[in-house]
Amino acid sequence: MSGGVADWLADTRVCVVGGSGGVGKTTSSAALAAGMAARGLTVAVVTIDPAQRLATALGLDELDNEPRRIDPQRFADAGMPLGDGELWAMTLDPKRTFDELIARLSPDADTRERILANRVYRELSDAIAGSQEFTAVAKLHELAQDERWDLLVLDTPPSRNALDFLDAPDRLRAFFEGRALQTLLRGGGAGLRLLGRGTGLVLGLLRRVTGAELLSDLSDFFRLLGGLLGGFRERAEQVEALLRAPGTAFLLVTSPEREPIDEALFFQRRLRSAGMALCGAIVNRVHVDELAGDDGALADLPARLEDAAGLSPALAKQVAAAFADEHALARRDAANVAHLHARLGAGVPLLQVPLLDEDVHDVAGLVRLGAKLLPKAP
Amino acid sequence: MPALADKRLVFVTGKGGVGKSTVAIALGIAAARHGLRTIVAELSGQARAAEAFGVKPPSGEEVRLTDRLHALSVDMEHAMEEYLHERAGRVGDLLAASRAFHAFAHATPGMRELLSVGKVWELAADRRRVPGTQPYDLVIVDAPATGHALGALRAPATFAEIARVGPIAHQGRTIDVTLRDPAQTAVVAVALPEEMPVTETLALRSRLRAAIGQEPAAVVVNACLPERLGPRQAKTAAEALEATDDRVVHAALRVALSEHARAQAQREQVARLTEGLDGATPLALPYLFTDTLGPAQLGGLADRLETLL
Numbered sequence: 121m122s123g124g125v126a127d128w129l130a131d132t133r134v135c136v137v138g139g140s141g142g143v144g145k146t147t148s149s150a151a152l153a154a155g156m157a158a159r160g161l162t163v164a165v166v167t168i169d170p171a172q173r174l175a176t177a178l179g180l181d182e183l184d185n186e187p188r189r190i191d192p193q194r195f196a197d198a199g200m201p202l203g204d205g206e207l208w209a210m211t212l213d214p215k216r217t218f219d220e221l222i223a224r225l226s227p228d229a230d231t232r233e234r235i236l237a238n239r240v241y242r243e244l245s246d247a248i249a250g251s252q253e254f255t256a257v258a259k260l261h262e263l264a265q266d267e268r269w270d271l272l273v274l275d276t277p278p279s280r281n282a283l284d285f286l287d288a289p290d291r292l293r294a295f296f297e298g299r300a301l302q303t304l305l306r307g308g309g310a311g312l313r314l315l316g317r318g319t320g321l322v323l324g325l326l327r328r329v330t331g332a333e334l335l336s337d338l339s340d341f342f343r344l345l346g347g348l349l350g351g352f353r354e355r356a357e358q359v360e361a362l363l364r365a366p367g368t369a370f371l372l373v374t375s376p377e378r379e380p381i382d383e384a385l386f387f388q389r390r391l392r393s394a395g396m397a398l399c400g401a402i403v404n405r406v407h408v409d410e411l412a413g414d415d416g417a418l419a420d421l422p423a424r425l426e427d428a429a430g431l432s433p434a435l436a437k438q439v440a441a442a443f444a445d446e447h448a449l450a451r452r453d454a455a456n457v458a459h460l461h462a463r464l465g466a467g468v469p470l471l472q473v474p475l476l477d478e479d480v481h482d483v484a485g486l487v488r489l490g491a492k493l494l495p496k497a498p
Numbered sequence: 499m500p501a502l503a504d505k506r507l508v509f510v511t512g513k514g515g516v517g518k519s520t521v522a523i524a525l526g527i528a529a530a531r532h533g534l535r536t537i538v539a540e541l542s543g544q545a546r547a548a549e550a551f552g553v554k555p556p557s558g559e560e561v562r563l564t565d566r567l568h569a570l571s572v573d574m575e576h577a578m579e580e581y582l583h584e585r586a587g588r589v590g591d592l593l594a595a596s597r598a599f600h601a602f603a604h605a606t607p608g609m610r611e612l613l614s615v616g617k618v619w620e621l622a623a624d625r626r627r628v629p630g631t632q633p634y635d636l637v638i639v640d641a642p643a644t645g646h647a648l649g650a651l652r653a654p655a656t657f658a659e660i661a662r663v664g665p666i667a668h669q670g671r672t673i674d675v676t677l678r679d680p681a682q683t684a685v686v687a688v689a690l691p692e693e694m695p696v697t698e699t700l701a702l703r704s705r706l707r708a709a710i711g712q713e714p715a716a717v718v719v720n721a722c723l724p725e726r727l728g729p730r731q732a733k734t735a736a737e738a739l740e741a742t743d744d745r746v747v748h749a750a751l752r753v754a755l756s757e758h759a760r761a762q763a764q765r766e767q768v769a770r771l772t773e774g775l776d777g778a779t780p781l782a783l784p785y786l787f788t789d790t791l792g793p794a795q796l797g798g799l800a801d802r803l804e805t806l807l
Contacts, residue, residue: 141643142515142690243656244607247649294605325593326602329585331664334657338606378789380515410749417746428747429738438726439735442754445787452789477759479693 124494125152125371126159128400128469129271132369134264134362135399136257136274139373140383144404147174147480147489148373149275150209154195155490157205161270164208164263168256168277177482178209185213185220187263198487214277215246217255225351231344240341252277253288257359264362286390289356369399374460376406376453376472381460388464400469402493403457408474409450418444500715502636503532503807505684506622507676508715509639511647511702512688513695517720519546520791521688521783522640524799530567531800532807534635537568537621541614541641541650545571550796560631568634570621574610577617578603584627585665611650612657612670619673622682644698644705651677651685652709677710684715686806689771689780691719691764700774716806717780719768723761724784732758781806 129135137149146167153165164187175181178190187208195202219236226232235241245251253276260274327335362368370391374384384401391398411417417424421443425436461470473492480489502508502525510522523546526538537560538547547569548555555561555569558576562568578600582590593599603609620627622637641647654677658670677683685706689699703713727735732755739751771780783799 140515142513142695239660240607243660247608247611247653325586325589325596326599328589328665329582329593330666331661333663334661334666337660342605410753411746414746421746421750424744425747425750428744429742429751431734431738435727435731435734438731439750439754442724442726442757443750446753446757448787456789475756475760477756478763481693 123496124471124492125400125402126156126494126496128371129156129369131367132271132399133269133367134260134272134274134365134369136260136276136363136368136370137373138276138370138387140380143373143375143380144480145373146275147486148402148404148493149273150174150178151480151486151489152371152493153209153271153273154200154202154207154486155494156271156273157202157207158195158200158490159494160203160205162206162208162268163271163273164210164269165273165275166210166212166256166259166263167275168212168214168252174481174486175211177486180209180211184210185216186210194483195487198484200487200490212256212259214252214255217259218245218248218251221255221258221355222348225348225355227347227351231347235341235344235348238337238341238344240337241344248292250288250291254292254356254359257288257363258355261355261359261362286387286394286396289360293353293356363396364394369397371399372401373404374401375404376456378456381456384460385463388468398464398468400471401460401464403460403470403472405475406457406472407446407450407453409447409454411447415447418447500684500806502684502686502715503529503534505636505682505715507618507637507639507683509641509647509651509683509685510688511641511644511685513690513698514643516688516690516695518643518688519544519640520796520799521686521718521720521803522638523547523550524796525686525803525806526567526569526638527564527793527796527800528803528807529636529638530564532804533566535566535568535632536636536638537570537634538638538640539618539621540569540571541618541639543571543573545569546640550792572614572617574604574613575600577613580620580628581613581616608649608653608656611646611653612666615650615653615673615677616669619676622676644702648702648705648709651706655710674710678712680712680715683710683712685710685712687714687717689717689719691722691767691771691782693767696767696771696774699771703775717771717775717778718803718806719771719780719782721785722768722782723757723764725758725761725765727754727758 137145139145149165149167153163157163178194180188187210190207190209192202192207195207222235223232226235256274256277260272263269263272372384372387374380388398421440422433422436425431425439426433431439457470457472464470471493473489476488478485480486508525510518510525512518519540522538526536526547529536540546545555547563548561548571551563553561553563555571557571558573560568560570579594582594584590586593618637618639621634624633626633641650654670654673658667658674661667661670687699687702689695699717706712706714735751735755739748739755742748742751768780768782781802783802786795788795
């Protein structure tokens with residue numbers, strides 16, 4: 121009997137949980153973190169946008185951008201005492217974390233104030249491609265410096281494409297060091313001077329298309345951020361080093377539908393080519409095949425329900441119809457999971473979590489899910 | 499009912515994984531059947547509508563799927579070149595050819611969102627700006643997930659405000675006026691009958707009001723399980739489950755009761771959603787017990803969505 125996900129994380133200090141939207145990433149991350157805390161570890165789980173009821177259940181309503189310790193009594197009451205372990209959690213405020221990052225990377229107070237006051241930055245910083253994903257790993261990196269954490273679990277930001285997450289440092293670095301921007305900014309000095317002194321055909325044309333004021337704000341914005349390039353580059357390198365470090369592992373979460381599975385496989389290929397480790401895959405919400413392949417039993421099911429269980433013909437028909445539909449899903453799920461398993465390869469452990477009758481949105485639910493993810497108590 | 503057929507632009511959004519694209523395409527099918535020259539414009543970089551009809555479209559170009567149904571996967575580069583050409587003719591073409599400019603545009607935060615919304619606005623304009631194209635009666639936008647969709651809807655006003663004067667300011671204001679006009683623009687929110695999607699859909703009301711001064715014109719609850727058992731039947735089935743020692747009967751009853759429990763949980767979520775919408779009834783779409791989503795399945799969903807037109 122294995123310890124499930126606990127075995128996968130034996131040599132892991134930083135666990136990055138990835139997968140497409142709507143597959144149960146946040147609840148899996150929280151249940152996993154709680155289960156590891158119950159094994160005596162000091163664990164912090166970082167999430168971006170938890171369901172309100174779950175956040176409330178954990179006492180995470182406040183966005184203070186630092187991990188808070190979850191009252192162990194909540195877990196003791198739900199039948200999973202944490203013992204010597206500690207569970208901490210934080211909900212990341214991406215805008216604030218990005219502001220903090222900018223402040224930290226600014227060479228001086230003046231630059232910092234001017235960036236934070238820049239209208240393009242103020243209105244549009246959340247639209248900087250990859251900024252949310254990057255700030256999440258930057259926060260992880262910051263937490264990883266602190267020795268007290270035995271395990272850090274990052275629930276990656278919800279995004280259409282799980283790959284946004286891997287691309288974020290590159291995209292953001294390209295943003296900071298874009299050659300074009302340097303071309304545009306070569307004149308140096310203030311934005312207006314840039315506009316005034318015909319620094320090339322492109323700028324003149326650009327002004328015609330965008331209007332002078334927007335261009336001025338934009339060039340100020342890029343020039344100010346240009347001053348952060350050195351610091352950013354260093355930070356991006358540290359962040360990427362953390363993602364490739366021996367103690368860091370990615371954990372895939374998916375549901376058994378075709379699309380998220382395809383996405384998960386794509387993610388795995390990218391991880392492999394980027395030299396990052398995948399420690400395992402969790403498939404949530406799996407319809408279980410109760411017939412174990414004995415599909416012949418479906419044929420006379422209504423009669424069997426009447427005879428063996430004494431159901432009325434009407435009820436027997438409804439039960440049989442429900443079973444036939446759900447069984448088809450079980451067959452579909454089994455085929456999809458087999459496909460996932462084959463493509464991931466034998467070296468990647470895979471754990472299936474059967475579909476639960478209720479959404480997980482309280483501590484008791486996390487404990488139940490935790491028992492599936494980490495089956496054997498310590 | 500919201501009478502979406504009278505609008506020009508319908509944005510379909512919702513939490514990730516709720517089936518926005520499916521609803522957008524099915525809505526497009528319904529609108530085309532209704533006699534409207536319709537286009538489904540996808541902002542996610544994918545081409546799901548064309549794929550569902552077995553068509554492989556050239557990136558950034560409008561493609562015809564059926565008589566009146568068209569699709570476009572909006573491409574930022576393409577939209578930018580069109581805009582520059584339309585704005586500044588030869589000069590614009592020069593700019594579009596400049597690598598420095600491309601990099602600049604890509605780096606500008608919010609530019610992708612601005613260009614995407616600008617493009618769908620252009621599709622819906624009475625007089626199309628792209629040479630050789632015809633106007634559409636209805637543009638259905640397969641928008642990104644809630645947060646990003648709101649960013650896109652806000653982008654024209656944000657840029658107008660930063661730019662104050664000049665072509666982008668003017669253009670941004672014009673688009674923003676269209677987005678704020680309930681006679682021209684509607685937003686359809688897609689949810690699942692689950693905790694988080696319902697909460698996010700309810701939160702969308704105020705967030706959308708803040709972005710464009712509108713509320714969702716319609717809310718669609720996707721993938722609703724059938725309610726096959728009444729309360730008494732469920733009780734009988736539960737008792738039979740306790741009593742039986744037939745393996746197959748046991749399995750069937752367990753599965754049917756599990757589906758029943760999930761359907762009940764869904765019903766509570768739909769009730770919570772309905773209550774939060776102040777009485778506006780969300781439109782329920784059935785759970786499809788299939789992995790394939792072709793014209794037949796989409797057509798079935800379109801039947802249900804016709805009531806929104």
